[in-house]
Amino acid sequence: MPSPIRLLDDAALARALQRMALEIIERAGGTSRLVLVGIQRRGVQLAERLALLIERDHGTIRRGKLDITLYRDDLQAIGPRPVVGETSLPPDIDGAIVVIVDDVLFTGRTIRAALDEVADFGRPRQILLCELVDRGGRELPIHADIVGQSVTTGPGDHVDVRVKELDGEDGVYLVRGDG
Amino acid sequence: MADVSAALGKDLVGLEPLSREQIQLILDTAEPFKEVSERQIKKVPALRGKTIVNLFFEASTRTRISFEFAEKRLSADTVNVAASGSSVSKGETLVDTARNLEAMRIDMVVIRHPASGAAQFLGNRIRSNVINAGDGKHEHPTQGLLDLLTLRDKFGKIEGLKVAICGDVLHSRVARSNIWGLTKLGAEVAVCGPATLLPRDIRELGVTVLPRIEEAIQWADALNVLRLQLERMQGGFIPSLREYNRVFGVTSERLDQAPKDLVILHPGPMNRGVEIDSDVADGPHSVILPQVTNGVAVRMAVLYLLAGGSPDWATASSRSDER
Numbered sequence: 001m002p003s004p005i006r007l008l009d010d011a012a013l014a015r016a017l018q019r020m021a022l023e024i025i026e027r028a029g030g031t032s033r034l035v036l037v038g039i040q041r042r043g044v045q046l047a048e049r050l051a052l053l054i055e056r057d058h059g060t061i062r063r064g065k066l067d068i069t070l071y072r073d074d075l076q077a078i079g080p081r082p083v084v085g086e087t088s089l090p091p092d093i094d095g096a097i098v099v100i101v102d103d104v105l106f107t108g109r110t111i112r113a114a115l116d117e118v119a120d121f122g123r124p125r126q127i128l129l130c131e132l133v134d135r136g137g138r139e140l141p142i143h144a145d146i147v148g149q150s151v152t153t154g155p156g157d158h159v160d161v162r163v164k165e166l167d168g169e170d171g172v173y174l175v176r177g178d179g
Numbered sequence: 180m181a182d183v184s185a186a187l188g189k190d191l192v193g194l195e196p197l198s199r200e201q202i203q204l205i206l207d208t209a210e211p212f213k214e215v216s217e218r219q220i221k222k223v224p225a226l227r228g229k230t231i232v233n234l235f236f237e238a239s240t241r242t243r244i245s246f247e248f249a250e251k252r253l254s255a256d257t258v259n260v261a262a263s264g265s266s267v268s269k270g271e272t273l274v275d276t277a278r279n280l281e282a283m284r285i286d287m288v289v290i291r292h293p294a295s296g297a298a299q300f301l302g303n304r305i306r307s308n309v310i311n312a313g314d315g316k317h318e319h320p321t322q323g324l325l326d327l328l329t330l331r332d333k334f335g336k337i338e339g340l341k342v343a344i345c346g347d348v349l350h351s352r353v354a355r356s357n358i359w360g361l362t363k364l365g366a367e368v369a370v371c372g373p374a375t376l377l378p379r380d381i382r383e384l385g386v387t388v389l390p391r392i393e394e395a396i397q398w399a400d401a402l403n404v405l406r407l408q409l410e411r412m413q414g415g416f417i418p419s420l421r422e423y424n425r426v427f428g429v430t431s432e433r434l435d436q437a438p439k440d441l442v443i444l445h446p447g448p449m450n451r452g453v454e455i456d457s458d459v460a461d462g463p464h465s466v467i468l469p470q471v472t473n474g475v476a477v478r479m480a481v482l483y484l485l486a487g488g489s490p491d492w493a494t495a496s497s498r499s500d501e502r
Contacts, residue, residue: 067211069225070215070223070224070225070253070483071223071224071225075225075487083204083207083208083210083211084208084211084212085211086210086211086214087211087214087215088214116224117223120218120220120222120223121218121219121220122219
């Protein structure tokens with residue numbers, strides 16, 4: 001097992017989030033229509049951190065959580081996951097600017113599912129995608145609008161995002177796969 | 180996170196064969212499904228392309244509609260077959276009916292049947308998943324599960340709870356599923372009813388027998404009041420409905436004597452004024468309607484967990500965080 005390569009330490013992760021928070025406000029043209037939606041699991045913590053950063057200089061912003069398990073396209077192939085996480089979106093997202101916050105962008109299939117799920121809740125004016133890490137390897141025509149860190153990876157590699165709330169530390173690691 | 184080795188297997192015939200972990204997995208899975216029914220668009224695509232047959236050989240409103248809602252909210256295609264008006268009334272056997280349905284490429288069968296063991300019998304003979312929606316006096320597992328979920332919502336946990344199952348235990352598959360589920364999750368269970376309506380060997384299931392309803396009310400945290408199954412009684416079990424209500428009816432006068440507020444469950448349909456009085460059924464401690472709401476969520480969870488077949492759990496969980 002090769003040792004993990006650290007891509008971001010806690011200070012670098014904090015800086016990346018600072019920059020991403022600014023970019024979100026810029027892209028959304030303010031915070032009045034902004035809704036931050038984290039994808040279970042670590043996207044939820046990242047979205048909360050971004051929301052707190054934005055709220056330091058602006059008013060309260062609306063937020064939500066999305067579990068895309070029931071919208072996956074490979075449910076039959078892998079079988080159901082044991083427990084589906086919570087989904088909760090603010091009541092009226094019609095006309096809102098929804099920013100989907102996720103930890104790692106890889107094949108794009110999670111985001112495809114997330115877009116389907118958001119559409120079942122309403123019709124936002126715009127949806128933006130905010131990813132802490134873009135590792136390449138897309139299987140669908142999906143791109144991120146706001147990215148913390150891009151990294152080139154092989155299909156067997158694993159990108160491990162760790163957050164204090166769940167893992168006891170902040171950081172991003174790249175674990176090289178075999179071959 | 181629930182134990183990943185606790186997948187359910189092919190069929191759900193009862194709570195007796197399930198482990199504590201498997202029951203907990205279903206209850207935990209039901210939680211997020213509650214939210215789906217609160218959405219404006221009450222539908223997720225999880226079972227898209229699956230075909231489910233609801234095969235009902237007995238009258239049912241609540242259970243059949245609840246299963247149908249659960250199936251539709253998971254995007255499955257559903258067909259309802261009732262015994263009357265189908266070839267069952269022409270004498271076709273259960274297996275032949277199911278095999279013919281299977282030849283039309285179905286994925287799951289939800290079956291209600293007057294014979295105990297019908298679901299197991301069918302599950303052993305067809306490839307589709309079979310879910311028991313009530314078989315004779317044997318089990319009604321999804322009712323047991325929704326009762327567990329409702330109690331867990333109300334009390335936070337099942338372990339250590341005292342639940343009294345009152346009334347016509349003899350004819351009740353709901354009672355059996357409740358006893359299995361509750362005892363597996365660590366609750367204390369008592370049954371209470373006229374001796375003619377209690378199975379003789381009921382103590383072997385690990386329950387206490389309380390002969391008087393007043394005792395049950397003193398002892399319990401929650402009462403699960405069973406329906407007096409008038410259609411299954413060919414006479415002689417009780418002197419009269421009025422007499423039954425006088426001796427075993429759950430009335431507000433009796434509940435006023437309880438040392439604490441009891442949570443009241445009833446699987447429906449109710450005989451108001453017989454086993455339960457209206458002011459109790461509609462009172463502040465009744466969870467009869469939350470039971471119905473939870474029924475849809477629990478059935479969604481069962482359908483969802485069974486539809487996955489026998490997944491490679493290790494692969495599933497390691498792939499789940501990153502795609």
